[in-house]
Amino acid sequence: MKDKSIKLGDFGVARVLSKTKSVADTITGTPVYISPEMLDFNENMDASKGYSFGSDIWSLGVLLYEIITKDMPFDGDDMKALFDNISKGKYKPIPKTYSADLSNLVGAMLQKDPANRPTINQLLKSNMLKERISKFMDKATMDGEFEHTVMHGQNIFEGKN
Numbered sequence: 001m002k003d004k005s006i007k008l009g010d011f012g013v014a015r016v017l018s019k020t021k022s023v024a025d026t027i028t029g030t031p032v033y034i035s036p037e038m039l040d041f042n043e044n045m046d047a048s049k050g051y052s053f054g055s056d057i058w059s060l061g062v063l064l065y066e067i068i069t070k071d072m073p074f075d076g077d078d079m080k081a082l083f084d085n086i087s088k089g090k091y092k093p094i095p096k097t098y099s100a101d102l103s104n105l106v107g108a109m110l111q112k113d114p115a116n117r118p119t120i121n122q123l124l125k126s127n128m129l130k131e132r133i134s135k136f137m138d139k140a141t142m143d144g145e146f147e148h149t150v151m152h153g154q155n156i157f158e159g160k161n
Contacts, residue, residue: 006067031079032072033059036087036112054114057123061109068094068102073110088112101128 001007035058065073073091076082089112094103105128111117123129124146134142 031082032074033062034083034086035059035114036089037114039083039087052114053120054117057109057117057120058114061106061117064109065091065094065106068098068106105129 035055038055062073065071069092071092074082074085076085089110091110094106105123105126108116108118109123118126124133137145
């Protein structure tokens with residue numbers, strides 16, 4: 001934007017899952033942002049595996065990596081090569097000019113196993129993100145924003161993950 005803010009939208013098909021542990025069984029979106037578990041689902045067509053909010057964390061990790069490095073963490077000469085690289089989960093390290101906290105954040109979001117990725121609540125509770133968020137809104141506004149039912153009715157700074 002002209003004011004140097006970044007606004008994100010249109011992550012593909014948005015789906016409200018009735019429970020945090022629910023899994024979706026559709027595949028849409030831009031291939032460079034697809035998570036390893038979605039590739040496994042697509043290859044095996046095993047709806048019991050599906051994917052959950054961890055896939056969204058992966059995609060946000062890819063996006064954050066792209067913003068930081070101005071490059072994609074995973075690439076390939078064709079779709080098979082791209083998907084093979086995503087499945088391996090190996091990417092070039094974040095340049096040392098960035099903080100270890102930022103590099104660790106990206107690394108946590110790009111964990112190959114979705115069970116090892118942080119939840120959105122865990123991300124927003126991190127000191128690094130809380131400090132940055134607090135620069136854009138006062139405490140009362142911040143508390144109010146993070147009490148929305150989108151976060152399953154819990155204040156992310158006080159509730160469970």
